[in-house]
Amino acid sequence: MSSSLQPRLDPGVLKTAGRGQTHTAVLEAGPGDIMWISWWLWPLVALCTGDQFRDEAERIMQGTPVIDGHNDLPWQLLTMFNNQLQQEKANLTSLAQTHTNIPKLKAGFVGGQFWSAYTPCDTQNKDAVRRILEQIDVIHRMCQMYPETFVCVTNSTGIRQAFREGRVASLVGVEGGHSIDSSLGVLRALYHLGMRYLTLTHSCNTPWADNWLVDTGKDKAQSKGLSDFGQSVVKEMNRLGVIIDLAHASVATMKAALRLSKAPVVFSHSSAYSLCRHQRNVPDDVLQLVNQTGSLVMVNFYNKYVSCQEEATLSQVADHLDHIKKVAGAGAVGFGGDFDGVSR
Numbered sequence: 001m002s003s004s005l006q007p008r009l010d011p012g013v014l015k016t017a018g019r020g021q022t023h024t025a026v027l028e029a030g031p032g033d034i035m036w037i038s039w040w041l042w043p044l045v046a047l048c049t050g051d052q053f054r055d056e057a058e059r060i061m062q063g064t065p066v067i068d069g070h071n072d073l074p075w076q077l078l079t080m081f082n083n084q085l086q087q088e089k090a091n092l093t094s095l096a097q098t099h100t101n102i103p104k105l106k107a108g109f110v111g112g113q114f115w116s117a118y119t120p121c122d123t124q125n126k127d128a129v130r131r132i133l134e135q136i137d138v139i140h141r142m143c144q145m146y147p148e149t150f151v152c153v154t155n156s157t158g159i160r161q162a163f164r165e166g167r168v169a170s171l172v173g174v175e176g177g178h179s180i181d182s183s184l185g186v187l188r189a190l191y192h193l194g195m196r197y198l199t200l201t202h203s204c205n206t207p208w209a210d211n212w213l214v215d216t217g218k219d220k221a222q223s224k225g226l227s228d229f230g231q232s233v234v235k236e237m238n239r240l241g242v243i244i245d246l247a248h249a250s251v252a253t254m255k256a257a258l259r260l261s262k263a264p265v266v267f268s269h270s271s272a273y274s275l276c277r278h279q280r281n282v283p284d285d286v287l288q289l290v291n292q293t294g295s296l297v298m299v300n301f302y303n304k305y306v307s308c309q310e311e312a313t314l315s316q317v318a319d320h321l322d323h324i325k326k327v328a329g330a331g332a333v334g335f336g337g338d339f340d341g342v343s344r
Helices: 033-063 073-081 102-107 128-145 156-165 184-192 212-216 228-240 251-260 284-293 314-328
Strands: 066-071 110-118 150-152 168-175 195-199 243-245 296-299 333-335
Touching: 066 168, 066 296, 066 333, 073 110, 073 128, 102 110, 110 128, 110 156, 110 195, 128 150, 128 168, 128 184, 150 156, 156 168, 184 195, 184 228, 228 243, 228 251, 251 284, 284 296, 284 314, 296 314, 314 333
Parallel strands: 066 110, 110 168, 150 168, 168 195, 195 243, 296 333
Antiparallel strands: none
């Protein structure tokens, strides 16, 4: 830097202060110094402003903990450790190869988490029920092994109690309607084991509901939304108190379920189609139904659902939150990060 742009400081006048206090420096300005001061000052202002926003965010989140709609850590525990949680490498306080561990949950002020009990589509009509029971078992064992961090709950009273105790209210979401093997009896049994939402489809049709790949042309529509039995599934979920999750559903299935359900539904990990035209996202006409029914869209952090590209930014995630708020209302906005279920 040329000498003409060097600030002339009065030693004894330059002061620095701790966090939350004003940083001041008295400069003896000369020609050209104004430009130098702007280079020096604005990054400092931005840093202080960023600290204020973070402090305010942490204050809000301490009183209103985050409830995230979808986390696939149980699937990672299966694929990495064959559900053997006693292994030293599977310790959730030090687990490093996953998006999720206990220190990260605490740092993120997560107060409630829907853990995904998931089994792939290739288990449909085979061993899907057994496999989903094993994944629900893993979630319950997480609560048993780390009682100081997790408490398995099934209702809003339990969630509020977990908030007061500073623990993560842990709920079971079953991802994929193929997991009930077209049986209302299995649906009821999973409810009694703690399931509190069921994703009607994963990336495959069930005999009674169509998935999002129908909208891409890769799968053929079978139920044109919901079959008669699919409608019975929705009605029984309403009766039991199981939330209907429409992530992964075709648009026809979304609309059919939103119009039929007597209770609000969720999209546990989906973003806004208008901002990223991926069929896993929610189009505006469906967002209008979300608004009319008091339902919830929990925004996914997967890059391809946020930006429709390999890379994405948090600012783009915020754009999805803003768009859903604009079309469906502030009450419709949620987080469904899909941590440990996506590659980017």
